[in-house]
Amino acid sequence: MFGGIKVGTLAGIPFFVNPSWFFVFAFVVYSLATSQLPLWVPNQAAWVYWPLGAFVALLFFGSLIAHELGHSLASLRYGIPVRAITLHLFGGVAQLGREVSRPSEEFWIAVAGPAVSVALSALFWGGNVLLGGALPTLAGAFGMVAMLNIGVVLFNLVPGFPLDGGRVLRSVVWGLTGNYRRATWIAATAGRLVGLVLIGLGIYLAISQNDLGSLWLALVGWFLVSLAKQSYQQAVVLDTLRKTPVSEAQVRLITVSGALTIDELFAGFISTTGRRFYLIEDADQPVGVVDAYELTRLPRHQWPITPILSLMKPIADIPQVSLSASAMSALDTLEEARTPLVRTVEDGKTIGIVSRTDLVQLMRHAHPSRA
Ligand SMILES: [Zn+2]
Structure with missing residues (x-):
């Protein structure tokens, strides 16, 4: 769905950045520098929040890449090639060379990404605690990165396909019923509901709080709805191919x-x-x-x-x-x-x-x- 500019390779996997990502990066730096960081690292000169925001954003997107690498390495372990890792408007994606063939594969590949985010969050939180006395500004930045990683985990554990939580849900239903198509339908329907809730919430917040930034939520919701629909159609096609000699x-x-x-x-x-x-x-x-x-x-x-x-x-x-x-x-x-x-x-x-x-x-x- 997202192409991009090839930046290099990570563990042998081509790594791309979609042009839309640069807008997201700028938006994240802006929002960190103007609203989050002044609360998290108080009493700094106003200009300090801009380089600090860029620093936190870089660590955050580095963490997202590590999250995708988590999915990728788990895939490779099951012999599923990884075509590319791409950063785009809505985060990151690891594009697998073929579909999983067993519920257990799907489960572990889905869990590996959030597991990396949890580990990184603990690591940055440790940095925050250790450096708190000596380097409070750096410690504050690390604390912020830890919180952002927790945010990634919480969002991804929402059980709607194609979020990681939705993949876990599909793998469990698939494992229990043996029905790949039905499992995908359930997880994708949950994904669509989550997307619709986000659209509603985004629009509601934008109007009630007079905060246009909330429309971002609606956009993410719309993206989820369309991906969920597309994923289900893809599952039907794969199911047909599996059942046809x-x-x-x-x-x-x-x-x-x-x-x-x-x-x-x-x-x-x-x-x-x-x-x-x-x-x-x-x-x-x-x-x-x-x-x-x-x-x-x-x-x-x-x-x-x-x-x-x-x-x-x-x-x-x-x-x-x-x-x-x-x-x-x-x-x-x-x-x-x-x-x-x-x-x-x-x-x-x-x-x-x-x-x-x-x-x-x-x-x-x-x-x-x-x-
Ligand atoms: Zn993930």
Whole structure:
């Protein structure tokens, strides 16, 4: 949902900052310098609160990144790759390379982020206590960071998907009922309710307190509502892919000789079968797959003289899934290998091909209404 500027890598994970984050940073510094810090660290010259605010904001956003790293390292422990960590308008997000496949994975990945925030809060609170006598200003800043981290934990433990608490709720319901789709529906509905409450509260505060800053709450609420809806739709799609055997998503391959020219393939096979992919055999051995769309890229006058063998994709370069696997594992294989095609295999023999397009087609037929 949020792209951004790549800043570097953290534990091997690309780290991005969405341009919207700079506004949030400025807003947080402003709000710290003008309202929170003067209460928390009193009796300072007015200008001191600005660099102090920037310092606290940096430590706070550093803590948010550590929170996302917590989720990320837990994911990696379960073999789930992490595509990116991004800071954006509404906080941070760790984008996982694939969905969790077990309730226990979801539970521990969800809990790992808040656990880091709790640890950081304790650490900064310790700093506050230790430095209180000698460096009261720094101690005050640490105390503020500790409080902000506690705020992150409390907000994230609200049991509405996609907040961490909502993920915990989904994992528990999923674990108890074994029904991923229903568990997601319950957690996402809770997420939507939380979002609606935040919208109402934000608008109410903005009007009653005459504080436009409260509209921020309404904005966060709106973001939650739309994410919850989107997450549920995504869950329905994933559920469909998990329940559909890959044999229903595949297209069976027709075996042809690699000595055929493009013209011969068109005349003898493509025009009659309408198929796009063909398995090429050479000396009775499957050696590769040819894609009719790719062939048409070659200039027309070369079609009668070019053997398809020279344009095939070697079979070893196409990752495979078992014919008995689910469409979901075909998608996982596509994502992990970053290729557009996987082949299905039964008893060591290549049977069919599944393309990204086939899977998208299948996903289009997944309807949230059929929950
Ligand atoms: Zn989190």
